[in-house]
Amino acid sequence: MTITDKTADVPAPRSGEEKSGRLLDVKDLHVEFHTRDGVVKAVNGVNYSVDAGETLAVLGESGSGKSVTAQAIMGILDMPPGKIPQGEILFRGQDMLKMSNEERRKIRGRKIAMIFQDALSSLNPVLSVGYQLGEMFRVHDGLSRKEAKAKSIELMDRVKIPAAKERVNDYPHQFSGGMRQRIMIAMALALEPDLIIADEPTTALDVTVQAQVMDLLAELQREYNMGLILITHDLGVVADVADKIAVMYAGRIVETAPVHELYKRPAHPYTRGLLDSIPRLDQKGHELYAIKGLPPNLLKIPSGCAFNPRCPKATDICRTEVPPLVPVTEQDGAELVGRGSACHFWKETIHG
Amino acid sequence: MPDATKTTAAEAVAETPVAAKVVDGGEASGKPRSLWGDAWRDLRRRPLFVISAALIVVLILVAAFPGLFTDANPESGDLQNHFLEKPNLGHFFQADWFGYDRQGRSIYARVIFGARNSIMVGLGVTILVTAFGGLVGMLAGYFGGFWDSLLSRIVDVFFGIPFLLGAMVVLNAFTDRTAMVIIGALAFLGWTQIARVMRGAVITTKHADYVMAAKALGAGTGRILFRHILPNALAPVIVVATISLGTYIVAESTLSFLGLGFGNDSFSWGSDISDALNDIRNNPHTLIFPAGMLSITVLAFIMMGDAVREALDPKLR
Amino acid sequence: MGRYVARRLLQMIPVFIGTTLLIFLMVNVLPGDPVRALWGDKPPDPAQVAQIKHDRGLDLPLWEQYLHYMKGLLQGDFGKTIAGNRPIIDEIKQAFPVSARLAIMAWTFELVVGIALGVLAGVKRGRFIDNTVTLFTLLVISVPIFVFGLALQMVFGNELGWVTPTVQDSENFGELMLPALVLGLVGLAYVARLTRTAIAENRQADYMRTAVAKGLPRQRIITRHLLRNSLIPVVTYLGTDIGTLMGGAVITEGIFNVTGVGNLLFDALGDREGAVIVGIVTVLVLVYLLASLIVDLLYAVLDPRIRYA
Numbered sequence: 001m002t003i004t005d006k007t008a009d010v011p012a013p014r015s016g017e018e019k020s021g022r023l024l025d026v027k028d029l030h031v032e033f034h035t036r037d038g039v040v041k042a043v044n045g046v047n048y049s050v051d052a053g054e055t056l057a058v059l060g061e062s063g064s065g066k067s068v069t070a071q072a073i074m075g076i077l078d079m080p081p082g083k084i085p086q087g088e089i090l091f092r093g094q095d096m097l098k099m100s101n102e103e104r105r106k107i108r109g110r111k112i113a114m115i116f117q118d119a120l121s122s123l124n125p126v127l128s129v130g131y132q133l134g135e136m137f138r139v140h141d142g143l144s145r146k147e148a149k150a151k152s153i154e155l156m157d158r159v160k161i162p163a164a165k166e167r168v169n170d171y172p173h174q175f176s177g178g179m180r181q182r183i184m185i186a187m188a189l190a191l192e193p194d195l196i197i198a199d200e201p202t203t204a205l206d207v208t209v210q211a212q213v214m215d216l217l218a219e220l221q222r223e224y225n226m227g228l229i230l231i232t233h234d235l236g237v238v239a240d241v242a243d244k245i246a247v248m249y250a251g252r253i254v255e256t257a258p259v260h261e262l263y264k265r266p267a268h269p270y271t272r273g274l275l276d277s278i279p280r281l282d283q284k285g286h287e288l289y290a291i292k293g294l295p296p297n298l299l300k301i302p303s304g305c306a307f308n309p310r311c312p313k314a315t316d317i318c319r320t321e322v323p324p325l326v327p328v329t330e331q332d333g334a335e336l337v338g339r340g341s342a343c344h345f346w347k348e349t350i351h352g
Numbered sequence: 353m354p355d356a357t358k359t360t361a362a363e364a365v366a367e368t369p370v371a372a373k374v375v376d377g378g379e380a381s382g383k384p385r386s387l388w389g390d391a392w393r394d395l396r397r398r399p400l401f402v403i404s405a406a407l408i409v410v411l412i413l414v415a416a417f418p419g420l421f422t423d424a425n426p427e428s429g430d431l432q433n434h435f436l437e438k439p440n441l442g443h444f445f446q447a448d449w450f451g452y453d454r455q456g457r458s459i460y461a462r463v464i465f466g467a468r469n470s471i472m473v474g475l476g477v478t479i480l481v482t483a484f485g486g487l488v489g490m491l492a493g494y495f496g497g498f499w500d501s502l503l504s505r506i507v508d509v510f511f512g513i514p515f516l517l518g519a520m521v522v523l524n525a526f527t528d529r530t531a532m533v534i535i536g537a538l539a540f541l542g543w544t545q546i547a548r549v550m551r552g553a554v555i556t557t558k559h560a561d562y563v564m565a566a567k568a569l570g571a572g573t574g575r576i577l578f579r580h581i582l583p584n585a586l587a588p589v590i591v592v593a594t595i596s597l598g599t600y601i602v603a604e605s606t607l608s609f610l611g612l613g614f615g616n617d618s619f620s621w622g623s624d625i626s627d628a629l630n631d632i633r634n635n636p637h638t639l640i641f642p643a644g645m646l647s648i649t650v651l652a653f654i655m656m657g658d659a660v661r662e663a664l665d666p667k668l669r
Numbered sequence: 670m671g672r673y674v675a676r677r678l679l680q681m682i683p684v685f686i687g688t689t690l691l692i693f694l695m696v697n698v699l700p701g702d703p704v705r706a707l708w709g710d711k712p713p714d715p716a717q718v719a720q721i722k723h724d725r726g727l728d729l730p731l732w733e734q735y736l737h738y739m740k741g742l743l744q745g746d747f748g749k750t751i752a753g754n755r756p757i758i759d760e761i762k763q764a765f766p767v768s769a770r771l772a773i774m775a776w777t778f779e780l781v782v783g784i785a786l787g788v789l790a791g792v793k794r795g796r797f798i799d800n801t802v803t804l805f806t807l808l809v810i811s812v813p814i815f816v817f818g819l820a821l822q823m824v825f826g827n828e829l830g831w832v833t834p835t836v837q838d839s840e841n842f843g844e845l846m847l848p849a850l851v852l853g854l855v856g857l858a859y860v861a862r863l864t865r866t867a868i869a870e871n872r873q874a875d876y877m878r879t880a881v882a883k884g885l886p887r888q889r890i891i892t893r894h895l896l897r898n899s900l901i902p903v904v905t906y907l908g909t910d911i912g913t914l915m916g917g918a919v920i921t922e923g924i925f926n927v928t929g930v931g932n933l934l935f936d937a938l939g940d941r942e943g944a945v946i947v948g949i950v951t952v953l954v955l956v957y958l959l960a961s962l963i964v965d966l967l968y969a970v971l972d973p974r975i976r977y978a
Contacts, residue, residue, distance in 0.1 A: 036397075076881045109884030116882075121875040124894055126901075126972055135893075139885055171973040187883065509687035512954040514916035517934065521695050521946060524938045602813045606920060609815050610935070625816065632823060643816040651811035658807070 022090065023227040024073070024112075024195055025049040029087035031068050031251075034080060040298045042068040044251040045087075047325070050195065050227040055218075057230045057242035057259070059274070063295045065251035066231045070197045073229075074114050075104045091195075110140050113188035115217075117200040119180035123172040129156075129183050130168035136190040155186040159216060178209035182216065189220060195227040202237060214241060235278055239263065244338055247271050250296045250306035253325055254342045267328045267341035267350040269311050305344070317344050391663040401659035407652035415471040418464045421445065426465040426619060429456030439637050450641040453624070454631055459638065463645045465619040469531060470649060474601040476535035477542060482593045485543035489550025490585070494558055494577060503547065510544040519603060523612045534613055538600055549592045553585035560584070587664040594657035598650040605646050621646040670966075677965065681958045686739075692950040693735050696943035725751065738947070747948040752940060757948045760933055765915075765952065767839045768922070768929035772914035774845055775853030780907060783857040784900070787864020791899070792891060794869050802865070806858035818851045818924040835926035848925040852918055856910050863906055867899035874898070901971050908964030912957035916949075 031043035043065040050056045060066045071077045073089055075096065089096045091112065096104060116122035124132060133155055134148030143151065149168065156164035159182040172180055181201060188196050198217065202210040218241045221228050232238060238245060238259065245262050247255040247270065255268040266272040273291040293310035296302055302309055308318040321344070328339040331351050343349060395401045414421055424447035439451035439459070450459040492503035522537040523529055557563065558581060566580045607613035608622030616623060621642040628638035722728045726737055741748060747757040790802035809817075825847055826834030836844045871877065872895065880894045919931035930949055937945035969975045 074882055076878055105884050105886065107884070108882055114879075114882045116875065116879060118875060122879045124876040124880070124898070125974055126897055127893075128973075135885065136883060139883070139889065173974050187879075505683060505687065508684045509691055512684060512688035512957050513692060513950060514913055514953065516919065517916050517950070517953075518692075518695070520919070520934075520938055521692070524941075598811065602811075605813055606815060609813075610919070610923075612938075622813075625819075629819070632819060633827060636823070639816075639819065643812070643820075647808075647812040647816065650813070651807060654807060654811055 022049045023052050023054075023092065024229075025088075025090040025093075026069065026073065027088040027090065029069060029072060029089065030085050031065070031072050031077065032083050032085060034083060038299045041301060042251055042298055043072065044301075046248070046251070046253055048246050048253065048256070050229055052194065052227050053222075053225045054244070055221065055228040055230060055242045057232060057238040057245045058248060059232060059235065059238060059245055060248035061233060061295050063250075063298060064248040066248045067199055068251075069248075070114070070199055070229065070231055074112060074197060075108060076114075106140075109136055109193070110191045111193050112195045112197065113191070113193040115181075115184050115188045115196065115198040115201045118204050119177070119184045120172060120204075122184060123180065125172060128169045128171055129175070133168075133183070133187055133190060136187060140191055151190075155190055156183070158189070159183070159186040159220075161186075177205050178213060181205060181209075181213050185213070185217060185220070189224070192224050193226065195229070196221070197229045197231070199231045200233070201230075203232075203234070210237070217241070235263075235274060247274070250301050251298065252306065252342060253340075254307065256325070256338065256340045257328075257336075258338050261336070261339065265350050267339065267346045268343045269313050269345075269349055270307050272349065273310075305342075313345055313348070315344075391660070394663040395659060398659050398663070400655050401663075404652045404655035404659060407648065408656060411467055411471060411649055411652065414464055415468040418468060421464045422447070422458070422461045424458040424461035426457060426461035429453070429458070431456040436631060436635050436638070438635075439641075451635075451637045453627065453638050454635075459624075459641050462619060462624055463621070463641050466621045466624065466642065466645070467649070469614055469618060469620050470601050470604060470646070472531050473534055473538070473604040474597045474653070476531070477538045477600040478593050478597040480535065480539040481543045481546050481596070482589065484539070485546030486550045486589055488543070489547035490554050490577065490582065492547070493551035493554030493585075494581065496555075500551070503551065507544040507548050510541065513541070515541055516603065516606060519607060520610065520612050523607060529613060529615060531614075534604060534607070538603055542596070542600070545596065546589060546592060550585065550589050553588050554581055557581045557585045591657055591661040591664065594660055595654055598653035598657070601646070601650050601653070674962070674966070677962050681962070685954060685958065688954045689739070689742075689947065689951050690735060693738065693947050694731070696946050697731055697734070721751070725749075738944075742951065747951075748944040750942055750945060752942070757945050760945065761930075761948055761952060764928065764930045764933040767927060768915050768918055768931065770839070770842075771845055771849055771852060771918060771921070771927060771929060772911060774842070774849035775856065775914050776907070776911055778850055778853035779856040779860050779910065783860025784864050784903065786857075786861040787903070788868060788891075788896065790861065791865040791868025791872070792895075794865075794872070799865070802861060806861050809854050809858035814851065814855060815920045815924065817854060818848075818921055821847060821851055822924060839927055839929070845927070848921050848927055851924075852914060852921040856906075856914065859910075860903055860906060863903050864899060867902050868895060871895055871898045897971075901968065904967055904971060905964055908960050908967065909957070911960050912953060915956060916953040 026046055026048050029043055029046045030041075033040040033042060042063075046065065046069050048056060048058070058066045058069070068077070068082075072082075072084060073096075077084075084097060087097070091107065096107065099107075123129065130149055130152045133152035134143075134145070137143040137148040137151050138145065153164045153168050156168065161167065161179055161182055167175075172183070175183065181204075185201070188198075201217065202213050205213060214237060217228070220226075228241075230238070230242060242259045244256065244258050246253045247262075247268065249270050255262070255266065255271045257267070262271065263275065266275055270291070273289070276289040277291060279288055291310055296306050296309075302319075304317070304319040304321055305311070305314070305323050308314040311318065323342045323344045325340045325342040326346070328336050328341050328346055328350060330336060331347075341349070422445065429452065433456070435452070435456050436454050437448065437452040437456075440446070440448045443449050445460075447458040447460060450463060453459055453462070488503060492500040518541045519537050522540065523534065526533050563576060563580050566576050571580070604613055605620065605622030605625070608620040609626045611623070611626065613622055614620035616627075624642040625639060625646070628635075628642070632639045719728070726734060729737070738748065745758065747761065749756055750760070786802045786805075790799040793799050822834050825831045832847050833844055836848060838844060876898075877890065877894060880890045885894075915930060918927070918929060919935055921927070922929045922931035923935060930953075934946060934949050936942075937949070
């Protein structure tokens with residue numbers, strides 16, 4: 001993986017990925033929530049992009065802003081209290097934040113679809129799954145009730161729900177967790193969108209079912225050549241399916257990297273901490289590592305690097321200056337494509 | 353603590369007392385809060401609560417010390433000089449402020465003295481009903497089985513009889529309807545409502561993980577009931593009790609209006625309104641002031657209940 | 670489902686017996702003597718009193734009286750009035766349709782206006798219209814119904830002359846309009862509040878987020894997803910309220926001089942005609958029990974998670 005062409009684009013978030021033809025390009029996105037306790041700064045300048053057929057995994061703890069970013073892309077933030085003071089969300093080169101509500105509505109479901117974490121609460125409990133699936137065709141394609149139902153059965157077959165024809169009139173609570181998540185996937189896939197955002201799609205499922213659902217999602221993504229944003233806090237899920245990873249902390253991206261490089265050589269102490277806290281078979285008997293401290297309070301994000309109170313390597317500069325996301329290179333200065341780190345001491349972290 | 357940083361369970365618990373409160377991108381707060389503390393902070397900022405609380409304090413003062421607010425005699429009137437005299441709205445807190453009724457009595461004084469009976473009935477019924485209904489509901493909800501079925505059937509039986517109708521039947525049998533009799537009659541018919549609410553709340557609470565944990569740690573029944581279940585099941589009961597306090601005041605005045613509550617020898621807004629019926633066309637002031645006072649009193653308690661409900665229900669924030 | 674209905678019907682029997690027994694005891698155990706009341710203020714003749722009591726079975730032990738009463742009830746015999754010896758069933762037959770008509774009109778107000786106001790307030794939560802509706806419902810609940818009744822009667826009946834102040838013809842829907850509105854006002858306010866709360870809660874639900882993410886139009890999200898879920902508790906309230914409206918019209922019927930159940934009951938209380946009171950409550954309980962059965966069945970239709978268990 002050594003690239004010696006020094007003239008190649010630097011993978012800095014702004015300059016490098018300006019190339020047109022990106023499916024989705026999020027630029028300097030800020031999201032805040034105005035609550036009675038003050039302004040919660042949930043997203044503070046996020047940049048990422050996804051191409052057709054590509055999978056971006058967004059990794060982070062609760063409160064890191066990964067879901068809020070996704071909701072902003074989807075246009076389902078509650079506004080108010082939510083507010084987007086700054087940033088662009090380009091879909092096929094067009095800024096969705098400048099579109100009218102009706103234009104955005106037509107993109108939702110048709111061009112960009114979302115899979116939610118908890119399928120039981122995310123499906124309407126009093127409507128049959130057939131109705132909820134068919135709604136996509138009836139609203140967006142103007143199909144009749146009957147045609148929509150036939151399409152729903154087809155969809156359920158596609159996501160491998162057994163006896164789809166008999167079960168199309170069942171209600172969400174009559175399905176198992178894994179089957180419900182398949183229905184969510186089917187709903188997202190209904191109109192073969194260009195981009196799917198999956199927000200922790202397997203968190204609520206049993207481990208065995210998790211793998212099945214992830215495999216299905218990956219398979220369908222390949223088949224339709226869709227872009228996929230996979231939001232998760234589970235490093236295990238990411239390794240098999242993602243092409244690249246963005247690690248988020250306190251509303252910022254702290255590290256980006258192609259998936260395998262991240263595992264091999266993290267360039268941010270936070271990523272390292274996450275990796276070290278995965279239980280490993282070869283270290284049986286050792287005490288498990290944990291990142292000390294708590295995720296930051298988004299009302300009062302620490303000055304400087306938001307991670308500094310929990311960072312084992314923090315120095316004075318970390319408390320005063322916000323580290324920008326800079327390109328990460330080899331020790332000899334050779335470029336590492338797609339890698340970036342927002343740490344003052346990335347060199348020491350990756351090479352030291 | 354997120355799954356990505358897997359620690360042992362004990363450590364996670366010790367380290368993250370507030371982690372559960374930190375939602376993704378939502379409200380994140382440094383200090384831990386309790387439901388009640390949170391509700392109180394919320395309440396103080398609600399104009400609805402502040403207004404109703406101030407009103408209730410004033411009303412209770414009026415009920416306890418009517419003499420502080422008027423020195424006019426509410427019982428005997430001056431038929432010669434004051435027969436149905438119109439109100440003098442500029443004469444604040446004076447006998448002729450709200451005018452006089454057809455017996456020449458000061459309506460202002462009657463309105464002031466009427467507060468005691470209304471509030472006494474409202475408070476009395478609510479206290480009785482909450483204590484008895486709450487206890488029965490809690491025991492039935494917690495122990496279940498035979499006692500629960502029995503209670504549920506009894507509640508069904510009482511729900512079959514319309515409240516006002518039942519109260520009319522009971523009170524019709526008494527010739528001397530004192531406050532105690534009225535309180536007793538309304539409480540007799542009203543306790544099932546609180547019992548039902550409490551039973552539901554206890555059943556929801558008793559399966560909560562922290563109750564299971566307390567049981568597993570060997571806490572006794574009494575401790576579980578009063579330390580773990582009761583505080584957590586209390587919220588809906590308080591809301592229902594506050595609102596029904598208002599409706600009990602309405603019930604008392606309605607019964608007095610019908611001649612089945614307080615009689616002419618005691619003070620009641622309801623019977624004053626009933627007396628005003630003959631005069632309302634030409635002397636609407638005989639109706640407006642007692643009716644207004646009654647409505648404001650009920651409104652204060654219902655607003656209070658509303659404010660408490662919204663403060664205690666995080667879903668509505 | 671058939672089995673569920675059968676079981677529910679069976680379960681109603683003890684409740685029916687319990688309620689009738691309770692009202693029977695309330696009427697008979699409490700002091701007050703209907704036979705002596707025949708003489709009014711004059712001293713009654715003890716021999717005649719004893720004779721009448723014996724003829725009507727009023728000297729029997731209470732449990733025997735109750736058994737007699739229930740036996741008659743099963744054959745459709747509600748007994749006879751003490752004064753005048755008229756069959757009680759006739760009086761009930763006369764009064765019930767009037768009250769039922771009034772109740773159904775009031776109920777329609779609750780349903781239509783209550784839900785409309787609730788939806789409006791819930792969808793625009795926190796805005797001007799929400800605050801207006803909330804204030805209106807608070808006022809309606811706080812101002813006792815007899816004050817409302819008297820005020821509306823005075824304004825629309827006496828001052829403006831739009832309607833007759835009292836009802837002359839209880840089959841005339843126009844005349845029943847104002848009493849029905851007064852009767853339905855409190856329920857209307859409760860329906861509006863319930864709808865508003867349910868909508869405000871359900872708006873936060875995950876499935877609402879899904880509906881938006883699906884790209885559904887706002888109109889469809891509100892009617893198909895939000896309302897469908899929010900109306901479930903409202904249906905429960907409306908279902909059980911129909912019985913309350915029929916029995917709770919004492920005040921309204923009194924003010925507007927409607928000769929319905931409330932009127933009959935009020936007269937019966939004055940004359941201490943216990944059997945009439947028990948008869949009325951018996952019919953009301955039946956209405957209430959049937960209404961709650963229908964609500965439960967409807968509930969299961971509206972919410973597929975509920976099963977007839």
